[in-house]
Amino acid sequence: MNARKLLAECPSVVGMVTASLETGGSFDSAARYVADEGPPLSSGLFSKAVRLADSKASPGIRQALSEVLDGVPEGAGGYRQAVSMCMAASESSDREGMDSMLREASDASLEAVRTMGESYSASLNFPCMAVFAVGIMVPMILMSLMPMMDVGGMFGAAALDRGTVMAITLVAIPAGILLLTANVRSKNPFLCTGWETGSLKLCLPLLAAVPIGFAYWTAVGGELLLLVSAAPACAAALILSHSRYAEEKRRASCDSGMRDCVYEIGNRMSSGENFESAAVGSLSGRRECEGASQSLARSLRLRRGDSASAIRSALDPVSPEMASSMVEIERCSRIDLRDAGGLAIALGRQFQNRKAALASLEAGMKSMTDMMVGTAMVFAPLILGLSVAMMRPLSRISGFEGVDGAWWILGAYLIELCALIALLTSSLGREERFVVGLWRFCLMCPVSLVVFTVSCGIQL
Numbered sequence: 001m002n003a004r005k006l007l008a009e010c011p012s013v014v015g016m017v018t019a020s021l022e023t024g025g026s027f028d029s030a031a032r033y034v035a036d037e038g039p040p041l042s043s044g045l046f047s048k049a050v051r052l053a054d055s056k057a058s059p060g061i062r063q064a065l066s067e068v069l070d071g072v073p074e075g076a077g078g079y080r081q082a083v084s085m086c087m088a089a090s091e092s093s094d095r096e097g098m099d100s101m102l103r104e105a106s107d108a109s110l111e112a113v114r115t116m117g118e119s120y121s122a123s124l125n126f127p128c129m130a131v132f133a134v135g136i137m138v139p140m141i142l143m144s145l146m147p148m149m150d151v152g153g154m155f156g157a158a159a160l161d162r163g164t165v166m167a168i169t170l171v172a173i174p175a176g177i178l179l180l181t182a183n184v185r186s187k188n189p190f191l192c193t194g195w196e197t198g199s200l201k202l203c204l205p206l207l208a209a210v211p212i213g214f215a216y217w218t219a220v221g222g223e224l225l226l227l228v229s230a231a232p233a234c235a236a237a238l239i240l241s242h243s244r245y246a247e248e249k250r251r252a253s254c255d256s257g258m259r260d261c262v263y264e265i266g267n268r269m270s271s272g273e274n275f276e277s278a279a280v281g282s283l284s285g286r287r288e289c290e291g292a293s294q295s296l297a298r299s300l301r302l303r304r305g306d307s308a309s310a311i312r313s314a315l316d317p318v319s320p321e322m323a324s325s326m327v328e329i330e331r332c333s334r335i336d337l338r339d340a341g342g343l344a345i346a347l348g349r350q351f352q353n354r355k356a357a358l359a360s361l362e363a364g365m366k367s368m369t370d371m372m373v374g375t376a377m378v379f380a381p382l383i384l385g386l387s388v389a390m391m392r393p394l395s396r397i398s399g400f401e402g403v404d405g406a407w408w409i410l411g412a413y414l415i416e417l418c419a420l421i422a423l424l425t426s427s428l429g430r431e432e433r434f435v436v437g438l439w440r441f442c443l444m445c446p447v448s449l450v451v452f453t454v455s456c457g458i459q460l
Helices: 003-008 010-022 027-037 040-054 061-069 074-090 096-121 125-149 162-185 197-217 223-239 242-270 275-284 286-301 308-313 319-331 335-398 403-426 434-456
Strands: none
Touching: 003 010, 003 040, 003 074, 003 096, 010 027, 010 040, 010 096, 010 223, 010 242, 010 319, 010 335, 027 040, 027 061, 027 074, 027 434, 040 061, 040 335, 061 074, 074 223, 096 125, 096 223, 096 335, 125 162, 125 335, 125 403, 162 403, 197 223, 197 434, 223 242, 223 403, 223 434, 242 286, 242 319, 242 335, 242 434, 275 286, 275 319, 286 308, 308 319, 335 434
8 A cells, every 4th residue: 555645645534534523423424434435545444444343353443443554554654643633533522622633633634745745756856867867868879879880880880770779769768768657657646536538539639640741741851840740730639629628727726716615615604604505605706616606506406405416416526525525514504504614614724724735745846847848848859959960060970871860760759758748747746637738748749849950950
């Protein structure tokens, strides 16, 4: 079990336990709630504890969960501490004591996530430097050596032929970067959503580069071929995926806005407003949440008597976690409106604290992401283009005739590098969808090829 991923789930688990306890539930019901609807790793742990309790293999869920938590990885000590504090809070005899301990559990979970995030961010230095060193320096060195190998025939006629260079540049290096990217992605504790089914069809417009390139080669030919074929294909992919990209941006913005609204919903309910009025009114007050507000109001009107289903149908597409929290708040409001307001305020405070912690971590990784994007767009094509330009005078000395072949190899390699960097940067954040990575590639690739083409044309 990945300790970092488990720690990343800790604030969500504490929030779910808080929601269940604040509505008057026992810790047993809270544990079952997490087992049914919690994050993947935590759901597995709590489900195991529930099975042990239900099969009488353990005296109760508390004891079973304590046994299960003893087996979590050593690096997930903060998770064990936060859940244990939640168990202790559930045994408190007064409401204020329970609330205080739950706040401490929330703070402990956020501190654990912050510490883990800083460690994860520091661990990215080596992979990113490896991509920089292998992805740029090795192709440049290979291209520089090719004409020098032929000077006087001192290394033999076939010491470094075009086939070997092509295999290393277009197959071996991208394969190594891809494996490194897969390793980084698997260790990312914040990446909790995979690419949605059917996303790859968004890449189909990129196939237009083949007929466009063939037509251009037949009619004109020359060193603009890769740019002329790739740029229109990338533009077509951007146009056809624009609606999905804009939809994803709206969803992410709405999710963030909804989390900010929970605190306001709590204040309104504490002042006497019912759940529907408070929720719809708070969401409608934010531009990014207007669609969710209308959907929630419509769903609540159509499904009178089944509020939980109405909330889930309206909010699940935006954020399943927010939908679950709203269901708990609505359920509590049917018992006591002011208690529901207190629950919403507590959850809103947790959401805001978690958002601030994650924003701080993402700000720390932004420089890394910007460096990788800048490398693929400007630095790599500039260096590799200049290496091709340098090959021309060396080729005249050595009699080497593979400059045009080197240009083709490096141009194709830059397209691969842009795709790999888009995948790598998509693997560093949290909950990033495929369409965002596709947009990043389609923006980087034409710029990279323009810089490469201009650099190749420099006369040295």
